[in-house]
Amino acid sequence: xxTFEDVVKVYRGGATAVDHLSLxxxxxxxTVLVGxxxxxKTTSLRMIxxxxxxxxxxxxxxxxxxxEQDEALLRRSIGYVIQHAGLFPHRTxxxxxxTVPVLLGKTRRxxxxxxxxxxERVGLSADFAxxxxxxxxxxxxxxxxxxxxxAADPPIMLMDEPFSAVDPVVRAQLHTEFLRxxxxxxKTIAMVTHDxxxxxxxxxxxxxxxxxxxxxxxxTPRELLANPADDFVASFVGRDRGLRSLSFDSAxxxxxxxxxxxxxxEAGRPLGLPGVFTKGDSLRVVTDLVISSPGGIAVRVxxxxxxxxxxxxHELADYLASRRR
Amino acid sequence: MIEYLRNNxxxxxxxxxxxxxxxxxxxxxxFVISLxxxxxxxRFTWLYHPLVNTFGVLYSIPSLALFxxxxxxxxxxxxxxxxxxxxxxxxxxxxxxxxxADGLRSVDPVVAQAATAMGYRRTRRLIDVELPIALxxxxxxxxxxxxxxxxxxxVGSLIGIGGLGQLFTRGFQLFYLEPILVGVVxxxxxxxxxxxxxxxxxxAITPWTxxx
Ligand SMILES: Nc1ncnc2c1ncn2[C@@H]1O[C@H](COP(=O)(O)OP(=O)(O)O)[C@@H](O)[C@H]1O
Ligand SMILES: [Mg+2]
Numbered sequence: 305x306x307t308f309e310d311v312v313k314v315y316r317g318g319a320t321a322v323d324h325l326s327l328x329x330x331x332x333x334x335t336v337l338v339g340x341x342x343x344x345k346t347t348s349l350r351m352i353x354x355x356x357x358x359x360x361x362x363x364x365x366x367x368x369x370x371x372e373q374d375e376a377l378l379r380r381s382i383g384y385v386i387q388h389a390g391l392f393p394h395r396t397x398x399x400x401x402x403t404v405p406v407l408l409g410k411t412r413r414x415x416x417x418x419x420x421x422x423x424e425r426v427g428l429s430a431d432f433a434x435x436x437x438x439x440x441x442x443x444x445x446x447x448x449x450x451x452x453x454x455a456a457d458p459p460i461m462l463m464d465e466p467f468s469a470v471d472p473v474v475r476a477q478l479h480t481e482f483l484r485x486x487x488x489x490x491k492t493i494a495m496v497t498h499d500x501x502x503x504x505x506x507x508x509x510x511x512x513x514x515x516x517x518x519x520x521x522x523x524t525p526r527e528l529l530a531n532p533a534d535d536f537v538a539s540f541v542g543r544d545r546g547l548r549s550l551s552f553d554s555a556x557x558x559x560x561x562x563x564x565x566x567x568x569x570e571a572g573r574p575l576g577l578p579g580v581f582t583k584g585d586s587l588r589v590v591t592d593l594v595i596s597s598p599g600g601i602a603v604r605v606x607x608x609x610x611x612x613x614x615x616x617x618h619e620l621a622d623y624l625a626s627r628r629r
Numbered sequence: 630m631i632e633y634l635r636n637n638x639x640x641x642x643x644x645x646x647x648x649x650x651x652x653x654x655x656x657x658x659x660f661v662i663s664l665x666x667x668x669x670x671x672r673f674t675w676l677y678h679p680l681v682n683t684f685g686v687l688y689s690i691p692s693l694a695l696f697x698x699x700x701x702x703x704x705x706x707x708x709x710x711x712x713x714x715x716x717x718x719x720x721x722x723x724x725x726x727x728x729x730a731d732g733l734r735s736v737d738p739v740v741a742q743a744a745t746a747m748g749y750r751r752t753r754r755l756i757d758v759e760l761p762i763a764l765x766x767x768x769x770x771x772x773x774x775x776x777x778x779x780x781x782x783x784v785g786s787l788i789g790i791g792g793l794g795q796l797f798t799r800g801f802q803l804f805y806l807e808p809i810l811v812g813v814v815x816x817x818x819x820x821x822x823x824x825x826x827x828x829x830x831x832x833a834i835t836p837w838t839x840x841x
Contacts, residue, residue: 355746380748390743394761394837407748436840452747 305331306352306460306494311361313347313517321347322517325361329509331459334486334493336507338500340540344517345496349462352494353382365460380404383453383461383491387469389445391437397423397448398433404456415455422451427481443474450482454489463495467502479505500541504528504548512537526552550588555581558590558623560604560613572610580605587624594620630814633807640796645815647791651713652778652819658714659721659774666722667729668755677730684723692716692784713785713792720781721774728770732763765838768831772824779820783812793819 306329313322321344329335337345350356351363354375363370370378391400401422402415410418420430426447437445446466453461467475467482483506486493497503503510504525512520512528514536521533529549532538538545567575574580578596580603581589593602600617615623634641670677695716700707703715736759744758760767786794796812799805832839 353746355742376748376750378748379746384743384746386739386743386746388739390737390739392740392744392758392762393737394758394764394835403747407753436837438837438840 305329305364305366306492307362307364307367308348309362309364311348311351311363312359313344313351313356314359320517322351322358325513325517325519327511327519327522329492329494331366331492332490333508334491334495334506335509335511336503337494337496337511337513338498338503338507338540339513339520340515341498343513343515345498345513346464347517348513349464349494349496352460352462353379353384380407380456381458381460383456383458385446385449385453385461385463385466387465388442389437389449391445391448391452393437395436396433397428397435397437397440400437400448401451401455403452404458408456419451419455422455423448425454425485426451443470443478446470446478450485459492461491461493463493465497466495468497468499475502482506504541512540547588547591550591551586553587553627554583555585555587555590555604556583558587558615559619560615561619563603563611563614566601566603566611566614568611571608574603574605574611577603580611582606590615590620630807630810633811637808641811641815644791644793644795644812645819647710648779648782648793648816648819651710651782651785651790651792652717652775653823655714655717655721655778656771656775658718659725660771662718662722663725663729666726667733670726670730671733680730681727684727687719688723692720692781693787695719696785696788696790708789710790713782713790716785717778717781721778724774724777725767725770728767729763732766732770733759735766736762761835764835765831768827768835772827775823775827776820779816779823783816 308325308327311322311325312320314320323344325344325348337348339345347356351358352365352370354370354373357371391397392403395403398416398419399412401419402410402412405415405418406412420433423430423433428444428447428451432440432444432448437448440448446469449466453463467478470478479502495506507525509522510525510528511522514520520540521528521537523531523533526549528537528541529545529552532541532545563574566577569575579593581593582605590602594600594615594617602615602620603611604613604615606612666680670680696712697707699705699712699715700709703711705711740762741754741759744754749758782792783794783797786792786798789798793812793816796808796815800807800809800812
């Protein structure tokens with residue numbers, strides 16, 4: 305657990321970057337710090353690994369004040385990923401990944417062997433191992449950045465806009481892979497972004513900061529969409545909150561009627577539909593299907609792909625209305 | 630020319646060795662002095678401009694003047710090779726300290742900060758990250774300093790200190806073209822070979838610069 309205890313950071317020159325921030329980032333969870341540019345996200349993140357010293361207040365990791373720990377040793381136990389990856393241009397991909405293990409006293413050979421496995425973990429083949437960072441795309445560099453941060457298996461990871469510098473398609477792909485990785489690893493992660501959609505997609509918890517470095521709200525993504533604390537959060541979270549919050553609601557409980565008037569193949573699979581949903585999908589997916597299908601009907605399929613029910617426009621609307629009571 | 634070389638091989642060989650030694654010893658000294666100076670100029674930003682200006686002035690002192698005045702300051706004999714070594718060390722530092730500083734300044738601050746965030750302490754970060762990344766710039770400066778030193782040693786010969794320049798003075802005294810030609814060709818050759826060696830070393834130790 306990472307604890308901010310009444311942390312203040314005032315830069316020389318007078319700008320208050322972080323204003324009495326108290327926050328708990330739970331162990332094994334991904335907490336996103338989100339807010340407009342200049343609201344003190346990076347400053348907050350870098351106070352955790354002592355790249356920046358707070359003006360007042362304390363930051364604790366599992367109850368121990370970071371200010372009392374050796375800086376370099378502390379940092380070796382905390383993974384760090386930044387926007388443009390910040391890879392060492394003079395080292396191969398493999399040696400970039402091996403950086404922290406070597407600092408911790410591993411031999412270069414041991415560290416390199418382990419680095420091969422990490423490259424695979426972040427979706428890079430061994431062909432990339434001997435390349436230099438300048439020979440990689442932005443997305444590939446970012447993967448190496450993540451592998452480098454994970455190399456010494458640190459319990460904590462700090463990530464500052466790790467996916468902001470890549471195009472939307474690659475970003476979505478990195479998001480999916482990263483969530484899968486985090487599911488396996490269960491690191492305590494503090495991630496910074498200015499993109500509320502990214503925060504909602506990735507975060508177990510989201511801390512919304514406002515300009516001047518004040519905490520506006522700390523909540524799960526779902527709570528944030530359902531109950532924004534004030535107008536600032538509501539406007540920052542943006543429009544379509546109702547629709548977006550449906551992505552956190554499962555379609556498992558949604559009642560369906562037997563299929564009727566839908567063309568099926570011999571195995572009972574629907575034909576000629578733009579899409580179908582399963583019990584595991586969200587209500588947002590169902591809503592989208594109902595709106596976009598010509599007949600205003602969404603068809604549910606079972607694990608075998610055979611249609612096992614359908615729901616109409618009106619039925620979905622009634623179900624959504626019934627949930628509010 | 631070949632004829633001259635055959636008959637005077639011992640003198641020429643001796644001059645060549647002296648030349649090499651007088652040019653390269655200052656490179657070694659100058660490099661060792663420039664590393665900390667260049668580092669300080671980057672670490673303490675306010676030092677950069679005063680340092681660069683001082684070295685600019687030092688570099689603009691004519692070499693002949695330096696060779697003549699150094700004995701006065703150092704208390705050495707006029708013909709002592711120490712004068713040449715000290716003078717050329719000054720020129721080398723004037724060139725290289727700035728190059729080292731510029732090289733270190735060429736390191737992307739994001740990369741340097743990433744190194745700190747990985748858990749590098751200052752000295753190891755300098756040795757493992759910043760200096761290697763600065764190498765292309767530093768080696769470019771080293772090439773200039775080496776070639777310039779090799780040509781400046783000949784100036785020292787004008788006042789009677791060893792090196793290939795001796796062959797020039799000899800030729801002038803005897804109204805004889807051959808030794809002058811040999812001296813010129815050999816010092817150009819020496820500069821070319823030294824430059825080539827540095828380029829080859831650079832290619833070997835900075836493979837990433839050709840990766841992009
Ligand atoms: N080194 C610094 N010196 C002075 N002011 C700074 C420094 N770094 C950041 N700031 C200021 O502190 C505020 C917060 O910055 P930062 O934490 O980088 O915000 P964010 O990451 O949310 O965009 C900004 O107003 C910024 O201008
Ligand atoms: Mg920032």
